Amino acid sequence: MNGHSEISKMQSDAMSSSVLYPKLDRKQLLITGSKGLMLIAEDGTRIIDATGGAAVACLGHNNDQVKEAIIKQLEQITYCYSQFFTTPPLEKLTQHLTESTNGEMSKVFVVSSGTEAVEAALKMARQYFTELPQPQYQRHRIIARRQSYHGNTLGSLAVGSHKARRALYEPMLNTQISHVSPCYPYREKIKGESDFDYVERLAQELEDEFQRVGPDTVCAFIAETVCGGTLGCVPPVSGYFKAMREVCDRHGALLILDEVMTGMGRTGTYHAWEQEGVIPDLQTIAKCLGGGYAPIGALLVNRRVVDILNQGTKVYSHSQTYQGHALACATALEVQNIIKNENLVANVAALGPYLGQLLQKELGDHPNIGDIRGRGLFWGIEFVQDKSTKEPFPVQKQLAGNIHLAGTRKPYCISLLPGNGTADGKNGDHIILAPPYTVTKQELEEIVRRAKMVIFDVLKSID
Known part of the structure; x- marks a missing residue:
C-alpha cells in the first residue's frame, strides 16, 4: 500500500470508529497483544515499546505476578x-x-x-x-x-x-x-x-x-x-x-x-x-x-x-x-x-549511565542532535537545525511526531515518546526513552539501534 492510499484508509477507518482519537481523521494503530518490551499489532508486527507508553510500563507488559494479584483482589x-x-x-x-x-x-x-x-x-x-x-x-x-x-x-x-x-x-x-x-x-x-x-x-x-x-x-x-x-x-x-x-x-x-x-x-x-x-x-x-x-x-x-x-x-x-x-x-x-x-531500582541506577553512553556514542555526533540528557532510565534527545546556534526546528515540521510515527512502522518497529515546544514553548523537538526497569543491556542496545535508524532516516528526509 503506498503512502497516499494508506492515509486514505486511516482516514476512512477513523471516520467509521466511535473512538474520539487525538486526531479525528487518523485511526490509531490497533494493538492486540503485549509481552515484556513488545507491543503486538493486529497484523502480528512486534513493536518495541521503548518508552513504556508515557514512561508508565516500568515492569513491561503482561506481567504474570501482577495479573495474579489483580485476579486475587477481584475475588x-x-x-x-x-x-x-x-x-x-x-x-x-x-x-x-x-x-x-x-x-x-x-x-x-x-x-x-x-x-x-x-x-x-x-x-x-x-x-x-x-x-x-x-x-x-x-x-x-x-x-x-x-x-x-x-x-x-x-x-x-x-x-x-x-x-x-x-x-x-x-x-x-x-x-x-x-x-x-x-x-x-x-x-x-x-x-x-x-x-x-x-x-x-x-x-x-x-x-x-x-x-x-x-x-x-x-x-x-x-x-x-x-x-x-x-x-x-x-x-x-x-x-x-x-x-x-x-x-x-x-x-x-x-x-x-x-x-x-x-x-x-x-x-x-x-x-x-x-x-x-x-x-x-x-x-x-x-x-x-x-x-x-x-x-x-x-x-x-x-x-x-x-x-x-x-x-x-x-x-x-x-x-x-x-x-x-x-x-x-x-x-x-x-x-x-x-x-x-527484584531490586529493580538498583538495575535502573546501574543501567541508566549505560543507556546514556550508548546514546552519546551512537547519536551524539549527528549535526541535528543538540543535547542528550537524562537520569536513570529516563533520557531525552533534543533536536536542532544547527548545533552551534542551537536553532530549533519550527513547529510546522512536526519532527518529533514524525519520528514517532515512522518508528512504529517497518523496518523500525519501535515506539518513541515525542515532545514539542522544547526550546521556547512553541518550537523545538525532543524524543524520550523510558524503558522498563527490567530491561537488559542487550535490549538497550537494540533500542538504541532502532532509535538511531529511524531518527537518522527522518532527519535525512527533512527539507
Missing part, C-alpha cells in the same frame, strides 16, 4: 466508597509509600491519575494556610516554571506551561499562577557561567517573583524534580532544589515536587528527590506507581503539613469517587513489591 473487593470505608490494599499501599520516605511523608491520598494528584496537591497547599493557628487566608498564589507540564485539567494545566496545550483554554485558566525559568542549562545557562552561579541566578529569579506578587500571598512553588514531557528529561543542576527550598522556607511557602513521571524508581532512586538533598512538603506520583496495570496516582503529604491539619479541622477538604480504589491499590502494591523484591 475479594474491587470498590467501596473511601469516604465511608477503607480496604486492606489501600492500607498496605499507603503504608509502603510512607515507609519509603522514612515516615517523612506521613499521609497518602490515593487517586486515579497524576493530574488528579496535582489537583489534590494544589488544594492541600491552599488549605494548609487556612489551617494554621493564625490562618493566612491571603495565600492563594502558586509559582511554577515555564516549559513544565503538570496535567491536563484546568487546575493542573494552569500551573503547567505547555503553550500548545494551554492555548485553547487560556481564558479559563487561573490567573493567580505565575511562572519562572526552568532549570534548563542546555539553553539557558550563560556561556562561562558556573553551576553555582546559574543556581544563584535562578534562586534570585524565584525570590524576585515572590517579591513581585507579594511573599505573603504565595502558597507554594511547584516543579518537576526532573523535567519530563515538555522539556525532555532535564535533570536539575546540583544544588538547584536546595536553593529553591531556601527561598520557599524564607517566605513560609510550601515546596511541591511533581514526580508523576519520575517517581517510584525511574531516575535510579525510589523518589527522585532523594538525589537532591531536599524533602518536599507535597509530592505527586502516578505513572510507575501502577506501571500501567491500573489507573492510579497519589499525593504524599509531609508530616509537618499533616500536623497542622490535625491541630485544625482534622479534615481534608477534597474528595473523589474513586479515591483509594481497592483493585487499583492491590495492583499498584504488587507492582511496588516486584520493584522491591
